[in-house]
Amino acid sequence: MAKCTVCDSRKGKRKCKNTGSFICSLCCGETREPEKCEGCSFISPVSASRNYRSVPYFSTEEMANTPELEGIAQNIETLLCMVWAADSVNVNDRTVARLVEETIDKYHFKDEKQPITELAIASKDQLSFQTISKELKAVPAEKLVKVLAAVYRAIQRRTIGGSSYLEFVSQFTQISP
Numbered sequence: 001m002a003k004c005t006v007c008d009s010r011k012g013k014r015k016c017k018n019t020g021s022f023i024c025s026l027c028c029g030e031t032r033e034p035e036k037c038e039g040c041s042f043i044s045p046v047s048a049s050r051n052y053r054s055v056p057y058f059s060t061e062e063m064a065n066t067p068e069l070e071g072i073a074q075n076i077e078t079l080l081c082m083v084w085a086a087d088s089v090n091v092n093d094r095t096v097a098r099l100v101e102e103t104i105d106k107y108h109f110k111d112e113k114q115p116i117t118e119l120a121i122a123s124k125d126q127l128s129f130q131t132i133s134k135e136l137k138a139v140p141a142e143k144l145v146k147v148l149a150a151v152y153r154a155i156q157r158r159t160i161g162g163s164s165y166l167e168f169v170s171q172f173t174q175i176s177p
Contacts, residue, residue, distance in 0.1 A: 002021075002022055004022065004023045004024035004027050005019060005021040005022065005023055006019070006023050006024070006027035006031060007024060007026070007027050010024035010026065010027075011024060012024055013025065014028050014042060016028065016040075017036075017037060017039065017040045018031075018033075018036045018037055028042055050101075050105070050109065052101055052104060052149070052152055053152075053153070053156075055104055055108055055145060055148075055149040055152075056142075056145065056146050056149060057146050057147075057149030057150045057152075057153060058146045058147060058149075058150045059150075060150070063147075063150055069143075069147055069150075071135075072135075072136070072139055072143070072144065072147045073147050073150065073151055074172070074173065075135050075136055076100075076136070076147065076148065076151050077151065077169045077172070077173055078173045078175060079136075080096040080099065080100075080151075080166065080169065081166060081169060081170050081173045081175035081176065082175055083095075083096065083099065084096065084163065084166045084170075084175075084176075084177060085175050085176060085177045088163070088177030091163075091166075092162055092163045092166070093155055093158075093159040093161070093162065093163055093164060093165045093166060094159075096155065096165070096166060097152065097155045097156070097159075100148055100151055100152045100155065101152070103148055104145060104148050104149065104152065107141045107144055107145050107148070108145045108148075108149075
């Protein structure tokens, strides 16, 4: 086996897409760049390494004792139920958890992804959607992120597979498939 073309001291065991030659795992890890290494099996997407449970959040007590935060959470949960009602065959707790993650990606991690309000356009009740969307746009990003993280934790806590979280929340939002 040939030596690494970067450091010229260790065995080059990985075929590098960037250099077109074999490099060692240490050099691979040190020289890896998302733009140049796109599609390589040794680079993982940034979102795969994100720990959404470490995002700042409002505690259950803070949420319960603050009507404003409860209102924001109810708007988010109503939106999630609207997405579920529009396509209950393909949408479940895992799907809405991913929607919340994508919204956290946008507002907390500053990714250029669609926020959850844009994803709900497929719902049947456009008037409610527009009202909820308008209310969420007025919420400061830091507060929205902390409420989203609290909702995310609620999804994780309540789900036992399928749509158990959505079924629970639909009792309060009055929206179900």
